[in-house]
Structure formats: C-alpha cells, structure tokens
Amino acid sequence: MHPELKTKLGSLHTRNPILTASGCYGYGEEYSDVADAVHLGGIVTKSISPVRWYGNSPPRLAETGTGLINSIGLANVGADSFKTEIAPRLKSVNTKIIVSIAGKTIDDYELVVQKLEDANNIDGYELNISCPNVKEGGMAFSQNPSITEKLVKRVRKLTKRWIAAKLTPNVTKISEGALAAEAGGADAVSLINTLVGMAVDYRSRSPKIATITGGYSGPPVKPIALAKVWEVYNAVKIPIIGIGGITTWQDVLEFMIVGASAVQIGTALFTDPQLPEKINKRLIQYLEEEEIGAICEIIGTLRTDRPYNLGVPG
Numbered sequence: 001m002h003p004e005l006k007t008k009l010g011s012l013h014t015r016n017p018i019l020t021a022s023g024c025y026g027y028g029e030e031y032s033d034v035a036d037a038v039h040l041g042g043i044v045t046k047s048i049s050p051v052r053w054y055g056n057s058p059p060r061l062a063e064t065g066t067g068l069i070n071s072i073g074l075a076n077v078g079a080d081s082f083k084t085e086i087a088p089r090l091k092s093v094n095t096k097i098i099v100s101i102a103g104k105t106i107d108d109y110e111l112v113v114q115k116l117e118d119a120n121n122i123d124g125y126e127l128n129i130s131c132p133n134v135k136e137g138g139m140a141f142s143q144n145p146s147i148t149e150k151l152v153k154r155v156r157k158l159t160k161r162w163i164a165a166k167l168t169p170n171v172t173k174i175s176e177g178a179l180a181a182e183a184g185g186a187d188a189v190s191l192i193n194t195l196v197g198m199a200v201d202y203r204s205r206s207p208k209i210a211t212i213t214g215g216y217s218g219p220p221v222k223p224i225a226l227a228k229v230w231e232v233y234n235a236v237k238i239p240i241i242g243i244g245g246i247t248t249w250q251d252v253l254e255f256m257i258v259g260a261s262a263v264q265i266g267t268a269l270f271t272d273p274q275l276p277e278k279i280n281k282r283l284i285q286y287l288e289e290e291e292i293g294a295i296c297e298i299i300g301t302l303r304t305d306r307p308y309n310l311g312v313p314g
C-alpha cells in the first residue's frame with residue numbers, strides 16, 4: 001500500500017506536510033514555471049500589510065556560512081493590490097494558499113483581514129507577529145504574550161478562516177507566546193521566524209546589511225528551531241508548523257518527531273525550488289521501508305526514554 005503523506009492542521013488539511021515559508025516563495029504564482037504547486041501541502045505568501053510597503057534600504061541580504069541574514073523589512077504590494085491583482089490568479093495554483101499578514105498595529109492586522117475576507121482562493125491566514133526587521137510592531141508583538149493573545153482574539157472575531165500565529169524565537173520562553181496564541185483562538189502556531197543576527201566585514205569594519213542586524217535563517221538555525229518546537233509541543237494542544245533550516249527529508253522527520261504536524265521550508269527554496277517534490281518522494285520511500293502507513297504516525301514520537309549518549313559525564 002502507498003503510504004499517506006496527508007496531514008491535518010486543525011481544520012486545514014494538506015496533501016503533504018511541506019509548505020513554503022513566508023517571504024521565500026513570492027505571492028504563490030512566481031515559481032509556477034520551475035516548480036508545480038501540486039507537490040506542495042501549501043504556500044504561505046509574502047507577508048501582506050494594509051498598504052504597500054517598500055521595505056528597508058539595500059543591502060538587505062548577506063550570506064553567512066550556510067546561513068542567510070535578511071533585512072527585507074516586509075516589502076510587499078499591500079492588501080488592495082493583492083486582493084484585486086494577485087488573489088484571482090491564485091485559482092490556478094493547485095495547493096492551499098495561506099496569506100501571511102503583517103502590521104504595525106493590531107488595527108493593521110484587522111484591516112488586512114477585513115480587506116481580504118471576501119477574496120477568493122484563500123484557505124487561511126498566518127499572522128506574522130515575529131518579524132525582526134521592522135521598527136514598529138514586528139517581533140515585539142510575539143515577544144509579549146498578552147499582546148499576542150489580544151491580537152489573535154481580535155483577528156479571530158473577524159474571520160472563520162483558519163488562523164496560525166507565527167512566533168519569534170527571540171524570547172526566553174517561546175511556549176508563553178504559543179499558549180497566548182492558543183488562548184486567543186489560533187488554530188495553529190508556526191515557528192520559528194528568523195533569529196536576530198549580524199554579519200560584519202572586518203576589512204571595511206562595516207555591517208553587511210544596511211539595518212546592521214537582520215533575521216538569520218537557513219541550516220544553522222535548525223537545532224534552535226527543533227528545541228523551540230519541542231518546548232511548544234509540550235505546552236499547547238493546537239498543531240504546530242515547524243520552520244527553521246529545513247533542507248532534507250530527514251530534517252522534516254526530525255521536526256515531526258519533536259511535535260510538528262507540518263513544516264515550512266524557506267531559505268533552502270532559494271537554492272532549489274523543487275526541493276519539496278524531492279523531499280516528498282524520499283519521505284514516501286522512507287515510510288515504505290519502515291512499513292509506516294501514514295506520516296502523521298510520526299508526529300510527537302520523540303523517545304526520551306532512550307538517550308543515545310549515556311557516556312561518562314565530561
């Protein structure tokens with residue numbers, strides 16, 4: 001029998017556990033020439049604000065080892081253009097479409113939802129309350145559990161669509177933010193957004209991006225993201241979407257083992273937009289070899305009774 005890749009994020013059901021992360025796959029249609037969306041569980045769009053934002057001044061990307069620092073600053077077309085020009089075309093994109101929302105105030109999030117409520121081809125919203133690259137709002141929302149709860153509650157009142165809150169790892173206890181999102185009525189939590197990071201050119205003694213610090217992503221953040229997902233899995237009942245440094249099928253399994261019901265891939269898509277298709281093929285192969293009927297059986301199966309390193313303390 002063919003193993004099942006389907007997963008459930010509360011009321012949102014996806015054909016496989018791999019979604020694209022916000023800001024790394026455009027608005028959903030840009031990649032259609034190079035990768036077929038039929039291989040995706042879903043697409044999370046670039047974050048949309050009430051009006052067009054131009055983002056930060058360049059340079060706003062710096063590669064650092066196998067990681068990436070960005071300070072894009074949520075440049076996007078704004079809710080009206082998204083609704084009238086882009087959303088109608090997403091009908092031809094054969095996967096679930098989650099619109100990421102950004103704002104400077106709670107009112108901004110409400111405004112975007114109000115503008116998009118009667119737009120077609122939208123399966124849910126991801127509230128980006130965790131961007132480290134903007135002066136107002138951004139990750140400050142996710143760093144304050146009472147604001148997180150209030151913001152989610154206010155958006156929840158405006159829509160019956162599925163809502164996820166995207167959390168920042170730039171806190172001491174991410175589970176407090178996750179519990180707040182759950183209390184506010186979120187259907188799921190997505191984590192992690194980028195870590196605050198910095199890249200410096202020693203010759204010129206200058207920062208490599210104009211905002212000096214930016215958001216760090218890519219393979220090096222994976223261990224941090226896994227620890228955050230595990231912490232949240234032990235705190236909330238709502239499903240978790242794991243994000244951070246995923247580049248291989250083994251990475252996907254690791255996130256699911258520590259409690260994620262699905263994952264998002266970001267930085268790795270810049271190198272290979274067909275990665276989700278390749279990963280899904282290998283996941284099927286793995287499930288067949290291990291005689292596991294459905295990938296959902298893997299969720300939250302971390303064995304804490306069997307540590308690998310029982311060696312002599314150092």
Ligand SMILES: Cc1cc2nc3c(=O)[nH]c(=O)nc-3n(C[C@H](O)[C@H](O)[C@H](O)COP(=O)(O)O)c2cc1C
Nearest residue numbers: 021022023047070128192193217218244245266267
């Ligand atoms: C260039 C770039 C732009 C991003 N833009 C957004 C964004 O608009 N909204 C958002 O919620 N996250 C944004 N992110 C964060 C990613 O969605 C993701 O949470 C993060 O990069 C960690 O995953 P990764 O290591 O797989 O990239 C962006 C990341 C990058 C690298």
